[in-house]
Amino acid sequence: MADYDVFELGDVVLQSGMTLRDAKLVYTTYGSLNRRRDNAILFPTFYGGQHMQNEPMIGAGMALDPAAYFIIVPNMFGNGLSSSPSNTPPPYDRARFPPVTLYDNVMCQHRLVTEQFGVERLALVTGFSMGAQQTFHWGALFPDMVERILPWCGSAKTSRHNFVFLEGVKTALTADDAWRGGWYDTPPTKGLRALARVYSGWVVSQAFYREQSYLQLGAASLEDFLVMQEGRRLNSDANNLLAMLWSWQQGDISANPLYNGDFEKALGAISAKAIVMPSQTDLYFPPEDNEWEVRHMPHAEFRPIPSIWGHMAGSPGVNPVDTAFIDSALKELLVS
Structure with a gap:
């Protein structure tokens, strides 16, 4: 049996102007939504990952504890579960799959959260790598909905390098x-x-x-x-x-009708309490990029992961020491 559910989006007009027809957002959940619907956490996937790869950060005694929180893990478009080149019927299959931005991803995730679950406030949005990029997008696009964010090993805008x-x-x-x-x-x-x-x-x-x-x-x-x-x-x-990869390259929280390319304005709009956690040796998303971003966010702390594991320091469960460091910060943020 499949360990996930499918949210039928219908035809979605993308930022590119193309339509993702009969779009599907695959997701899974952990824990239960409480009566007040205020214990929801969104935890998007990363490059090449599916919801299973997020699971090392979820469990009893961890910050993302299903006994306390309702954790929603949406699969990114293109990852082989949600609508992707490999599972979309012709003529939009394979090389004809329309380009999807992180903005497109987040807007569809917003529909999932609000329409499927009736959630109006998210206690936390968090994620690794491209999941971190989506986290930044959530903070900028829906500042009144997101209470906290903790992006790790990712940036609000993909650098030229x-x-x-x-x-x-x-x-x-x-x-x-x-x-x-x-x-x-x-x-x-x-x-x-x-x-x-x-x-x-x-x-x-x-x-x-x-x-x-x-x-x-x-x-x-x-x-x-x-x-x-x-x-x-x-x-x-x-x-x-x-x-x-195309979605990653186009990552930019200001590349949308809300901010029209004004990156500093988009960062300044992130009102959520935030801990931004680069790996101090990440070659993709170097800490200097996050340090600059945090200076333009009103309620953010810059907290690098002290690791020689580079970007892999953030890979869920790969290095127990780094995973524990990230989990500790998540616990701290959730009680703030």
């Missing part, structure tokens, strides 16, 4: 002859392996490799670690990865 890194990832994948412009009959495995190798040079820090921290993940050697990373991507659909 981050954009260029993703161009390298995209090029590695699409250089495979089997790619065929997205109309492949068999997976472009050479491209997926290349993507994983490029990603591995950025997802952790230089110190992570210097200190051979990959041995803690069960790898027997550096090459073994890289092959393990390849294995993670070989199970992914290439078009899905590129759809989410």
